[in-house]
Structure formats: structure tokens, C-alpha cells
Amino acid sequence: MANTHQEGRLMAWVRQLADGTYKGAYRDAHGKRKTVPGVYRHKKAAERAAEAKEQEARHTREKDNPLTWREWSKIWIPQRDIAPGTAETDKQRIDSHVMPRWGDVKLTDITRADVKEWVTELRGMPDDDNNPERAASTVNRIAGLLSTSLEQALDSEYITVNPARGIRLKTGEETHDRYLTKAEVRRICEHLSPRWQNITNLLAYTGLRWGEAVGLSERRVSRTRGILLVAEVWDQKTEQMKKYPKGKKRRPVPVPDWVLKSLPTTDPLLPSPRGARPGNRNFQRALDDAAKVAKIERFRVHDLRHTYASWLIQAGVPIEEVRRLMGHVSIQTTQRYAHLAETPKASVLAALS
Template identity: 25%
Template sequence: MAKQRLTQKFVDRESLSKECHKKEFYDTDCIGLFLEVRSGRKSYYLRYRDERGKNRRKVLGRADVLQLTDARNMARRYLRDIQLGQNPFEEKAALKDVPTFNAFVHGAFMPHIKGYKRSWRSDESLLRNHILPAVGHLHLDEIKRHHLVSLFAKHREDHKPGSTNRVMILCRYILNCAINWETPGIEANPSKGIALLPENNKRERYLSQDESKRLFTALEHSDNPSLKYIVALLLLTGARKREVLDARWEDFDLQRRIWTIEFNKLGRPRYIPIADGVARVLEQVSRHEGCPWVFANPKTGKPFVSIYYSWNTARVEAGLPEVRMHDLRHSFASFLINSGRSLYEVQKILGHTQVKTTQRYAHLSQESLIAAANTAGASVPFSGVPTPPALPPAPIAG
């Protein structure tokens, strides 16, 4: 360790001999500053003790870029900060540890939700198609409210409020996970305070028997041979789309007539009774040796990620372009209610925790309502109702 009063001339002139691979010259004018000379490179370093008394050395910069006076000023400023209890080098190191949103999603978030969330593929699709292209390149400490507001506004241009709200909720959840897991670079959620959009998802759309027949006629011509069985199970069980697509053969106990769904929307198991129609559908589905899935994509051997295009083709062909796949679940509830089953029974089959949720799906056909009204009418001791007199004509103005 050679001590030397460094000058700019000395820095520019100093070089290595063939026998030497490195030299260090400690400046006598600025304690801690030293010049490291290597083959083809010279650099300024600062040597100091951290708050635990350990010797540390940090590079300040290359000597062909920094002037000696610049290096001395930097060294004195850093030493002053360290004396005041601030460590600028630790702050820089912490910045390097801050992941991008994309890195956090793929390195931490997705592995986490794949372990418990059946609908993780839907989240993955939202991330891939909408969220990551907008903010994936940003580090967590760079994401500000205006980035998210811009993302949501752009998504809203060609999507319904409910779809945009799902993007907003997913972003908020991911950022909350980063905070809860003490990920470097984020302490407050930038999405906090961004209100969800008002939406009206409580529309009623149920298939009539005639519409069901038209739909299954169209399904017979589908390019996806599994689609008719998938739709049949949706209509016969009231299960959610992802529950059917992820179904495994081992989940169906045909002796006890129970379909076990290990993780439902709420993250806990539920049980669906296997009706005769469900058993007949399962008998017709082809099994493939070594494949645990009831409906495996023949290209991947795994559950379908999406069946939208084949479903859309079938519903348009059936003259039902507005019918959503989730409406099949509504229709199942409607069929049960119209056949006289109680809301409690329907609630249990659909897996709702509150009967209020089931009431949204409960729908009585006009025929059922007329029949119910006739029941009351049968108790009225009148054979008929006299015809009311005609109203006089309205007077002519003016």
C-alpha cells in the first residue's frame, strides 16, 4: 500500500510494468481516497469503515472520466455523509435490489398464486396482454399513480367497466403483495385511492329450452370436440368455467355421486352432486392413458387455457351472440328454481356462502309466474270479473 500525494499529472502518467498486475496509491491529501492502476484501466476508490467498524472499499469512477479534483470532492462528500450516519453506498446498493414490476410478477407473484388460485391463468392473461406492456419495465419505486391511471384509462377505451376493474384489482393486489413481502423499493401502494368504475353486472340472461337445443345443435359442428361436453357440464352442474376446464378424473366419485372441487373461487373445497345427466356426459368423454385431466388440450396435454374462439363460433351459429359462458351457470340456477327447488338447495349446489348471492341467479319463467298467480286465483270465489265501463272520450283542446 503506497502513499502518494496524487496529482493529475501523476494519475495520467502512472502505468504498470510487465511484472506487475495491479498498483494502489493512497492519496495523502484526502484520507481514504486511492488510485488503483490495472492493465488498461485506472480507477478511483474510497476506503472507509462502516457503522460496524468493518473496512469497506467502493469504486468512485474511472480515472479517464473523473478528474482528480472531482474524485477528491466525491470522497470528502461520501465520508461526511458516513460520519453523519448516512451511507450513500448502501442506498445505491438498495436501488440495485429493487426489481422491475415484470421481474416481481414472474419471480414472486405468479409462483405464489399458482399454488392456491385456480384462476391464475386469467390473471396471467391480464398481465401478459394489458398490464406488463404498460408498466412491466418500471422498477417498483418508479411506478406512480399516473402510470396506473393511464393504464386503466387506455384499457377502458375498448373494454367494459367490469373488465377494467379486474385489471385495477389485480394491480392493487400485486403491489400489496410486494409491500407485505417487504420487497425493496415499495412502501406505499400507488393504486391506493383510485376508485373502481361503476358497473352493472346484475343483468339477467338465462337460456330457454329452445335456446339450449339450438346451442347444442351448433356445438355438434364445433372444431373443438370437447366443447359440447364442457358446455353440458356447465349447464348440468352450475360449475364455473375454470372449475370444469381444470377438472380431473380423480375428482369424480361416481359411486358416491360427488364431484370434489379442491379449491373453489374462495380458496376452499366444495362438493357438487353428480346427477344422472352428468354421469352420462362423463361416460361419453374419451379418456387418455396417463392424462389426469377430463378436458385436456390435445396439443399440450394440459387443461385448455381458453376456449373463447370455439365457444364464440358456436354461440353465434346458434343465434345467441350475447350469451356469455357464465350465463350457463345462471341458467342452471334458473332451471332448478323453475322446477321447484329451494333457494337453500340452489345455494349449496352453486357453492355460495350467502343466499343473497343465489337470489341474483334465481329466475322464474313467465309460465311459472302465471302458474303461481293462478294458484292464488283459484282461492278467489268469483267465476268471473265484470267488464268495467268504457271511459268517456277525452275533451278536444281549444
């Protein structure tokens, strides 16, 4: 006798009996299989009866198991399958922001209005770098943790709706990708130590992500061929090397000869001025100081990657090739730079001079 419903997220299903009638079945609030009393001549009628029992069981579960978010987090967090670095970052955000607000609140008492108010409050708090407001993207990541946890609680049938679903701040107007000219990169380097210069030039002239660059070792560099192989990533949170992220292939990246010659043969390939593996924040401070002295608009470490893409696009490199060099999984990510191909020729020449 074939089931007409698969036993997945829904508990209800029906089966046809030998005499052609239908029997409804479901799982109760404790997960036990139960059958609906009686038989039905029509499959739809059996489905409706089973679904009604299913809803009744869900409501019973909510009433009998009014978990607080803290109690639920002890179930939800161990089930997550995420990278160690992500887990560490998420733990900090949960401990600092999610747990203080929602830890003692029952899952069934969390309302959409309260979540919206909390998200607004998060935006107005100083961030870890003492900026007067926390970035919208950071707020969205924090709110996303609450939403993800409640989505799993919904799937586990502790609640019937996720009140945090879709609540996020707009970030479009805040995004400000900075594209430096080669002249600006040179001016920045004039005010950096030699080792910070090496990192700046490598990031700007290869487009590597920070973890990719810091994770480089001499064995991944072919000085005769003028390329480096991106195969590992340095996880700054756990201070460990990890395999290249899922969904991304190892990729060879060409390096200008003069940049390659400036790189040491150490392991790691890019040590900080103190000889250790460099930290993103220390490097950002060095860039900020150099930009101030050089009277250049402040830019982020990641903007050196944007800069690399802008140089390629403006020089006429096909966008699919740019995607490959940048290590983007989707061409849609690379399309953000497509408008730069429309830059007037004079500006292109100035950027490449």
C-alpha cells in the same frame, strides 16, 4: 419489561425502565434496532419520539433506495403465494401491460394521476380476442396487480402511500348474465357435435364451473346413484389437475339420468371432438357458431352455470340448497339469483318446459 408496541409493520415501540421512566426504540432504514436518546417520564412522550425517528428512517430508506418497479418486482413476485394457473395469467399481464409502463419508473415517482391515465388507456386497447375495447373487469385485474405490488412496497416501507389503491373501472353496467331456457339449450345442441352436446348439457344441468367439468374422470361418477363428485379442477393455464381450491369443499351434484347416460366412460370424462381434454376457447367458438345458426343471442360458457341456477331458483329450490349445489362459499354470491324467484308463474313454466 413489556413492550407497549408490538414489532409489526411499525418500527417504533417503547419499554418501561426499572425506575418507571420510558425509553423509545425503532428500526433504522436498514432494519437495525435503534434507541431514541434520553428517557421520558411519560409513555406518550416516548412513543412520539420513537415514531418521529421511525418516520425519519422511512424517508431515509426511500431516499437511499429509489427502486424502479422492475427492481421491486424481482423482490415482490417471488414472495407471492398463488396458484400456478393464476401465476401464469398474472405473468402474462405483467409482461404485456405493467412492465412496459412502470418497469423503469421509480416507486416514489408513480403518481395517482399517472395510474388513472394508464387505466383509461388500458380500457381503450383491443383485447386478446381483438374486441375493440378491453373489458373493465380485465382492466381492473391488470391495475390490481400494480396496486397489490405497491401495497407490498408500502408494507416494506419503500413508499409511504399506494398511489394505485382503489383505482378501478366500474363494471356493474357491463355485467350481463344470460339465462337460457331449456328450449334454447336444446336448439343450441342441435347444431353441435355429439361431444360438444355432452359438455353443453352437463354444464347446463349441473351448474359446474368449466374447470370442474373438464377435470371430471369416470371414478368421480356414480351412475347407480345419479351423482358426480366435484373433487378436482383442471387448470387450463398449466394443463394440470389441481386439488379443489382452498375454502371450497368437495360436493356431490345430482345429474339427470338422460344426461348421465349420454356421458362416455372415458378419462377425461368430457373429451373434445378430437379426443383431447377440451379447451374453453374452442368450446366458446362452437357455441357462438351454434347460436348464430339457431338465431339465439350469443352467450358465454359461464352463462350455462347461471342458467342452471336460474332454473333451480325459478322452480322453488331454497337458495341455501342452490348455494350448496353451486359450490359457493358465501350465500352472498348466490343472492345474485334471488330476484329470479319473483318471475311470474307463466314465465317459470315456459322456462321449465
